Amino acid sequence: MDANIVLEKIEGMVEPHIAIWDDAFRILITGILSTRTKDEVTDRASLRLFCRFPTPEKLSKGSPSVVEELIKPVGFYKHKSHDVIETSKIIVMKYGGKVPDKMEELLELPGVGRKVANIVLSEGVGKYGLAVDTHVQRISRRLGLSTSDKPEETEEILKRKIAKERWNEVNSYFVEFGKQICKPINPLCDRCSLRNVCKYWRDHENSR
Ligand code: SF4
Structure with a gap:
């Protein structure tokens, strides 16, 4: 699935993570x-x-x-x-x-x-950035958006796949999605609207 549509679907499932500071x-x-x-x-x-x-x-x-x-x-x-x-x-x-x-x-x-x-x-500072933390890395791999286990490579891959004007949204939505639904252990796939396009879901379907 197009990575921009993945981002839209995640935006439909969670509110963005709000940082404590804004300066x-x-x-x-x-x-x-x-x-x-x-x-x-x-x-x-x-x-x-x-x-x-x-x-x-x-x-x-x-x-x-x-x-x-x-x-x-x-x-x-x-x-x-x-x-x-x-x-x-x-x-x-x-x-x-x-x-x-x-x-x-x-x-x-x-x-x-x-x-x-x-x-x-x-x-x-009001520029474009796409921060790959543990949530962004895990979710990108599970969904098959990135095959790399190196955050700096995942950053480059996502930057190629997601429109630049949306880079700044990726971290805050993926972090909250990773905390609430696509958790590190026992992700709540039954609540996830990306299940049908998720590599992790497909790979683990038979073990459920
Ligand atoms: S289906 Fe499960 S593993 Fe895949 S993105 Fe959704 S919550 Fe994560």
Whole structure:
């Protein structure tokens, strides 16, 4: 099935995931904190962090041990404490306090990979981005939209298959669809309107 129609069908099943922040700096820092950490834990950690350090200038002067205490228990909190402070320093010194709006520049920031960079582009700075996280990767494979197990390849495949003006919608809808219906374990296929075109469903039909 056309990937654009897949996206429309998913939009018919769930509301989009709503990010906790809407400014580029907070989206970026929350993205760095989010790696291998549940959304609820990340969101609470970012709330504590921004109450104390609300701007790049303030966070760039933060003490690593204080930041560590604020962001615990996110995974790899010591490493991430270093990354968010160093990223803030670069934003202040190199970009005048403004989050850069180019993929190459974002990828140079400590702790920032393609997923976080794409989220900043699409949700923070008004550009196009297609962020492939664990939900987007799993759902794309199950539906046969991507055969790759590498998120960066899935990103390229989806970008070729989905109209550019819709890239920014993919992550927020796929994330919510992955949480509510196409769950990692025991997906709720009986509630899914994509069942008839789903590779995973076909492959597992006989085991039900
Ligand atoms: S049919 Fe099942 S596995 Fe396939 S997309 Fe729907 S919920 Fe996911």
